[in-house]
Amino acid sequence: MMNLLDDIERLVTCESPSTDLAAVARSADVTASVGAALLGSQPERIGTHLRWRLGSGPRRVLLLGHHDTVWPIGTLARIPFSVQDGVLRGPGCFDMKAGLAMIFHAVAALDSPDGVTVLVTSDEEIGSPSSRGLIEAEAVEHQAVLVTEGSADGGALKTERKGTSMYEVTLHGRAAHAGLEPERGVNATVEAAHQILAVSGLADPGAGTTVVPTVLSAGTTTNTVPAQGKFMVDVRVRNLAEQLRVDEAMRALEPVLDGAKVEVTGGPNRAPLELSMSSGLFSLATRLLPGITQASVGGASDGNFTAGVGIATLDGLGAVGGGAHADSEHVLVSELVPRTELLAALVKELT
Template sequence: MTTLPALPVEGVTDTAIVETIRRLVECESPSSDLAAVARSADVVAAVGAELLGIEPERIVVGGVTHLRWRFGPATRVLLVAHHDTVWPLGTAERLPFSVSDGILRGPGCFDMKAGLAMALHALAALADRDGMTLLVTGDEELGSPNSRALIEETARGAAAALVLEASADGGAWKSARKGVGLYDVEVTGRAAHAGLEPERGVNATVELARFVLAVAALGDPDAGTTVTPTRAESGTTTNTVPAGARLWIDVRARTAAELERVDRALRALVPAHPDAAFRVRGGINRPPMEAGMSSALVALAGRTAHRLGLPPVADVAVGGASDGNFTAGIGVPTLDGLGAVGGGAHAEHEHVVVAELAPRTRLLTELMHAISRTDEPWHA
């Protein structure tokens, strides 16, 4: 293992990072509001240009504004972040940015504007940024429908991807993530009067009920696979045999093989009534980020933290997905959860521990430097 000297990152301070987070949080960016996301991109671009000395590429796909800073002709280390949030416009007035007793609050601070600020400051601390790329997407909270191809194209050929999503409990890194399947199932029956001639109808609600039970049985707790019917609707009036119903399904699995098994099984289900029909839309949304894609990076991060005098950090596998699923899915070694320590993602108690910002940003800078200066394989 190559030993590299510590970098001069004394300029990375909590105060500077907090000010950047404030600027990012105070520009609201709900994923579904394209104009708000564009305004947020303007703020991110301005902050990044001040810190990094160059403007980013602005990439608009499907109306969504993404940003990319590239240093050098080829990407060796890719930093992945997003600037969209789940919070609607007006939330910042009701839950304004604040710092009190070492806790920073504000909509989107933990997920993941603090992580984005850390990425910008970590890059700024590097005198030599050759081989570094920062990609900031604007639709991650929607499942990255417009940015997936951009993420994969940017990541292809990189030695490693470092994802600035918020940490797990206690600051743990995220070394594995389940893959995701998202489905929308339409059930078609036939309407009839529920009192006069119900026998002439084909009850879509009954078929939906059978479908829900069959779907729920596809999970495999031993394999860590969950198949969850989440939302359902059916019928029109209380005295009509329902002609239509609809079901949404969330699938999570640790391996691609399990995602594919569930996908095949879902599409093979047939109605009990010969005149009913199922139509399955959707499919595998994100591949799994399997532990083998992060193990060497976890070890490197652990050694780096020790050298910096930081306490040991755990790593965990989580059920939630991120853009790290896409980078790992194309074979790029990926370590996730390198962002803020705190909690309350997507909840009103969302918060960030200020004292952890600078140490984790210094660690990120050291990781980038180490990866970019060695030719070792960063995956098992």
């Protein structure tokens, strides 16, 4: 147990916000060192992404995680690494540096694992722009993917994750003096209001589909009819059919005001992780650890990419705890060893 805690501490105390390239590079070095000590070999480096391909046989199991976090440099001074009363704390401990240490310790516990790949990426928290292709290409060479993101509430495994789509809607109008001749303008703010209501109406609570306008901006000065505005839209769906429905509707938006134009960019980012892609692996997990539960969650992970290319994927195999992206982020120490043992048992069964 102490070695596992020590390795989690090494990972957590190397801060790694996704957009700080120097910090992510330092974290890649630390993660490579921790992994190499346990796996017996140095990783292949693809930028700041790390890959270990173990054994020479056909690829069977991909263990997937990320070493970047949402926390800016300096958070560690405010929320230091600590273990007290059975609770481990520190920025990124639950999402998901404990899960990385668990991967390394689980694989190290196996005798000469063959056909196992460990892939640790560095940009998951910002949508995996540089690693998506790598993740998908790696996944299709394997029969199963195990993702050690933190568990759902109560230690549940994540057997469904909503897919995500992100859009930017730009409204083009025409400027005019707001006091002298507003009728000569085309008000992009008013057009935005119409479009925001239309977009909100695409949600389907019964199907679990959320369509949420978020960031909004328009105009330049208080006495000018706005010539341009824009807003962002966050979409979450449980299945591909809903993702396609919303995408088609977003691209079919039409202006309401005469002379206005509507421009829509963006689209699906992650396909949903549907139950059909995880049910077999979850059944295996319940045989290995009776009583473990499953959950459907709204947040996405890199497991959405692997399920999206048709590979069986089970998520939430990392630490039990909570508070991801919040000051309350924590890991339950008592669950670290049992969950690491479950991960090792799954890898053994699948190889």
